[in-house]
Amino acid sequence: MVLAELGGSITRALQQMNNAIVVDEKVLGECLNEIARALLHADVRFDLVRHLQTNVKNLVNLNHLAAGHNKRKIIQNAIFDELCKLLDPGKPTFTPELGKPSVVMFVGLQGAGKTTTCTKYAHYHRKMGWKTALVCADTFRAGAFDQLKLNATKAKIPFYGSYVDSDPVKVAVEGVKRFKKENCDLIIVDTSGRHKQEAALFEEMRQVSEATKPDLIIFVMDSSIGQSAFDQAEAFKQSVSVGAVIVTKMDGHAKGGGALSAVAATKSPVIFLGTGEHMNEFEPFDVKSFLNRLLGKGDLSGLINTIQRNVPMDQQQQPELLQKLSKGNFTLRMMYELIQNLLEMGPLNQVCTLSRLTLYVS
Structure with a gap:
C-alpha cells in the first residue's frame, strides 16, 4: 500500500x-x-x-x-x-443521512479516477441500505457516459446521462430532478475532469454547482501527483465549496504524502481511500486507524468496522464476536470462524481485514 x-x-x-x-x-x-x-x-x-x-x-x-x-x-x-x-483538519461540511435526499457533486483532475470513485461511493452506501443514483454531467470527455453506464450497471445502480446533449448543466439538473422524484437518498453527480489552468472548465464547474445546489462537493485526488496536489486542491477550493476529499490509487505509488497533506489546502477532511480498481477496494478514512496501521500498530476499531461492513455472517453471531473483540478476547475458534466467513468474500489478498487480523494473532 x-x-x-x-x-x-x-x-x-x-x-x-x-x-x-x-x-x-x-x-x-x-x-x-x-x-x-x-x-x-x-x-x-x-x-x-x-x-x-x-x-x-x-x-x-x-x-x-x-x-x-x-x-x-x-x-x-x-x-x-x-x-x-x-x-485531519476537521469534519466534513455535510454528512449525508439515510432517508434524507442528498446531492453530492464530485470534482477533480482528469485521470484521478473520479468516475470510478463515484460508482464506488454509490456502491458503498447502497450496501448499507441507501437508495443511490448516478448522474453523468461529464459531457467533455469522450466515453465518460459509457464508463459510468458500465460501472453503474455492474453495481446495479440507476444512472442518468445523455449521448446527444452537450450541456452539462442541463444534464445535471435533469438527472437530479428525476432521481429526487424517485425518492433517492443519495444522488451523485459526476463532472468533467479539469486542470486549474482551464478557466472555461472551471466556470462550467461553478455553473453545475449553482444549478444543482449540492449538499456536499467532494474533491477526488490522485495520490500519485505529489506536491502539485496542494496547488490544484487550492484552485478547486477557491472555485467551489469543497467539503471533503477522497484520495484514489492508494495501492500503487510510493509518494502519496503530497496528496494526503493537500487536505491543508482545502481545509476539508479525507473521508474515503480508493485502494484498488475493484468496487469493494474502497474504505472509509479514519486518521487514527490509518496512522496505527501506517506505524505497524494494531487497529482494533478498524478491524471491528471492517467486519461490520464486509464479513457475511449471521446477524445474531456478529454482535457477539464484536463484543468479544472489543474486550480483547480472541481465540483460535473465533479466528477459524472468521476466516471461514472471509473465504466467502473472494481472494484473501483483497480482504484488508485479514492483514489487520494478523496484528492481533501474532
Whole structure:
C-alpha cells in the first residue's frame, strides 16, 4: 500500500529513540530530523513538515519534565498527535443521512479516477441500505457516459446521462430532478475532469454547482501527483465549496504524502481511500486507524468496522464476536470462524481485514 515506506521510516526513527540510553534534546532532534526526511521523501510539503517539527518541540520540553516521566512515551504521543493534525483538519461540511435526499457533486483532475470513485461511493452506501443514483454531467470527455453506464450497471445502480446533449448543466439538473422524484437518498453527480489552468472548465464547474445546489462537493485526488496536489486542491477550493476529499490509487505509488497533506489546502477532511480498481477496494478514512496501521500498530476499531461492513455472517453471531473483540478476547475458534466467513468474500489478498487480523494473532 502507498506510504508503507513512510511508515517504516517513521517507525525506525522512533525505535532508534527508544534504544537510546538517555533521551535528551539531541536524541529528540535526531528523531524529528529522520521523520522530517521521511515525510519530505513522501512529497509532504516542506512548510507542513517544519510546522510539525516545531509543534513537537514545543509540546515536549525535556528540560522541564520532572523525574519519573516516560520521556519516550511523551515524545511518541506528541508525534502521533501532530501527524493526526496534519491529516485531519476537521469534519466534513455535510454528512449525508439515510432517508434524507442528498446531492453530492464530485470534482477533480482528469485521470484521478473520479468516475470510478463515484460508482464506488454509490456502491458503498447502497450496501448499507441507501437508495443511490448516478448522474453523468461529464459531457467533455469522450466515453465518460459509457464508463459510468458500465460501472453503474455492474453495481446495479440507476444512472442518468445523455449521448446527444452537450450541456452539462442541463444534464445535471435533469438527472437530479428525476432521481429526487424517485425518492433517492443519495444522488451523485459526476463532472468533467479539469486542470486549474482551464478557466472555461472551471466556470462550467461553478455553473453545475449553482444549478444543482449540492449538499456536499467532494474533491477526488490522485495520490500519485505529489506536491502539485496542494496547488490544484487550492484552485478547486477557491472555485467551489469543497467539503471533503477522497484520495484514489492508494495501492500503487510510493509518494502519496503530497496528496494526503493537500487536505491543508482545502481545509476539508479525507473521508474515503480508493485502494484498488475493484468496487469493494474502497474504505472509509479514519486518521487514527490509518496512522496505527501506517506505524505497524494494531487497529482494533478498524478491524471491528471492517467486519461490520464486509464479513457475511449471521446477524445474531456478529454482535457477539464484536463484543468479544472489543474486550480483547480472541481465540483460535473465533479466528477459524472468521476466516471461514472471509473465504466467502473472494481472494484473501483483497480482504484488508485479514492483514489487520494478523496484528492481533501474532
